[in-house]
Amino acid sequence: MQNVASGRRAVAAAPLPASVEAAWGAPTPKKLVIRAFRHVPKLPDDFYEENWSELLAALRAIQAGDGQCFSREELFRKVEDVCLHDMAARLYGDLEREMDRHLAEALAVLPAPETVPAYRPVLAAWKQHCRQTQIVGDIFLYLDRTYAVMNTNVRSLGEMARALFAKHLLAHDGRVLRPTIASALQAIEKDRRGEPMERAELRDLLVDMLDTLGFYRTEFEPQLFATTRAFYAAEGRHYVAERSLPEYLGHCEMRLQQEQERVQAYLDASSQRQLLAILNDALGRQCVEAMMDKGLEALFDETRVDDLGRLYQLLRRIDATWKLTPRYGEYIKRRCAAITLDEEHDADMVKNLLALHERAELMERDAFRGDKKFHNAAQTAFEAAINLRQNVPAELLARHFDQLLRAGNKAYNEEQLNEVLSRLMELFRFLNGKDVFEAFYKSHLAKRLLLGRSASIDWERSVVARLRTECGASFTNHLENMFKDMDVSADLMQAFEQRRQRRNAPALPPIQFHCQVLTQAYWPCGPPLAIKLPESLQRCQDAFARFYLSKHSGRRLAWHSAMSTCELRARFPRGEKTLSVSLHQALVLLQFNDADALPYTAIREHTGIFDDRELKRTLQSLACGKARVLQKEPRGRDVHDTDRFAFHTDFTDPHYRIRINQIQSKESQEEQRNTSERVFQDRQYQIDAAIVRIMKARRRLSHAQLIGELYAQLPFPHKPADLKRRIESLIQREYLARDDANPNAYRYVA
């Protein structure tokens, strides 16, 4: 000690300057010497053993479950002492050995796995172990904080305790771990079967214990996945064999939800994804096709939007909506084809198609969540199915429009009508033969306009506007010009009336006279019929014709009596009536002003209606219809040349105004034929034009090439035989010639 002190002084004195040396060098009267202990204090030899034995006793007591009789403070000090005397490593080793020994004992005496559930004692041991580790950690805190922290290759006490527990779980080839996991899996299966089980306990076991020990991911999870797959695969087989599709779908959804809850309740969140994937695969992907075979059609038929929605979501989850799309398309096509081809129920065809379309829309919107793929599939299906039958759907669709737009249709209010029209337009979009539709629509429109049957001119225009947006202006040109003709006629009538009043022209009979002048090319009118008008009406007509031709020279007028209408006042003995009739009906009725009864031939002579079919139809409507203003002798539905007709003197009717309709059925059949004929002719021109156009551009083409190009160009369905006939005709007319070298080719003749 002294040496050390003087040495220090010498070191310090060396660099000091002389003056300071002088100051230090002054005489020192007294000196205090501090001496070290004679004997270095020595630890008692049994210092460690003594401490350890006490600590050990405490440990044992804790392990036995009663550590209360020891002062933790004291024990803590002992640990601190031991550590301060550089014996931490030894203490650590002893502690580890002791815990190891205890765990080996504790886990070895666990009851056999027959006890149910087998994981319960292990879990108890774990919980106890955790408690003890906590206390031990408190006591050995100093060891932990100094020795274990300072040495990187030494584990902290907590880690050490966990590792020991893990070691003993795994020991003896997993004698403890295996039954533990197996029993946990059994509990989960029980849960899946809906039997009661302790969820909190399982959570402690799986998340607290296994996950902490690192066995969750390595040992437990793979087995969980395997059993899950097996469980749901078995369930799937059962459902395919015995349950219906809606049950299955509901079940899948429920399972999915349950499995999510399960993960929340006692599994690690990281398992969820894989678990749901397994569920979807085993219960969904493996079975859904078989299930769809079982009951899909019924779901579609009954428009079970909820179930279909479930199915869609299920397929979405397994990324297999493409399995449903073609089935949906085929279903629509099958139903639509059944409706279209059902000739016996033609009257309901459009109604049924509308219903089907509405259902399809509902399913696409609510069940398939507006998935475009499904919409497209349905569209394709509709288009294919509606065009399976030529012309008829187009015709019936046009007729449906007619019924909607006709006056007296009270079935819909404005909003509903708008909706129905939109839906009809959707159907219209599917038609291939739009020209057929146009022809029929036109003839219906003509009737509505000329006979004043249209419900509202605004609606008429709005429909035509829709058709224009759908098919372009050239499609609706004629229709729009028909409206124009109506307007022009109205103006014309105004001018005519003015002239009639202004000039002192010969007075015309007091008839509410109105005349529609049509541009022949736009209107579907048949050949004019020559008839004998009554003198008063003839004078009006002549006056108007003179007036019209004076305004438009270079034209001529043809009178179409079939479309003309008349209003008559009829004096029946039992009351006066106003009759709304066609011009032909009026002519017939007027014959009875001078005669009570007339034979058929006389009526024919006097009216000038020499078309027997038309005259018979007219007579039938007057004598055999709802309002029988004439009486036929002999009675019967059909009119014969030998029949006699008499004015019905006993005629009564509750209404004052009576409209006598034309007989419709035969008329429309004939009209239908005419319209189809017109369409067919138009198509021939179009085919001719297309052939010439193509050949003019290409000069030489083989037959197959020409047909191919025609298919691309023609906007309506056609048969190869028709095309051949047109080519033949063009060759005859010397627009084309067969190629000299190749009989299968044509060449354009300029």
Next chain:
Amino acid sequence: MRCEILGARLVAAWTWNASDDTCGICRLPFDATCTDCKLPGDGCPLAIGQCTHPFHLHCILKWLASANSRGQCPLCRQEWQFQQQAE
């Protein structure tokens, strides 16, 4: 008088009043249009010469504008004069 007419709505259709049904130039019916027009009716009227030959107005104008017409009617080779339209 049992029945008397209160009112009537008659329907007439107008066509061009010509001595022929088809145009001598384009060979298309007068009820249809000349080759350049899309819509029949007022938009594509017909013209009648003093020689009484009718054509689509557009057709005859095109013909008269061409060099080798020499201002003649294509059917009878008389000098082409429009018939005065009666007012």
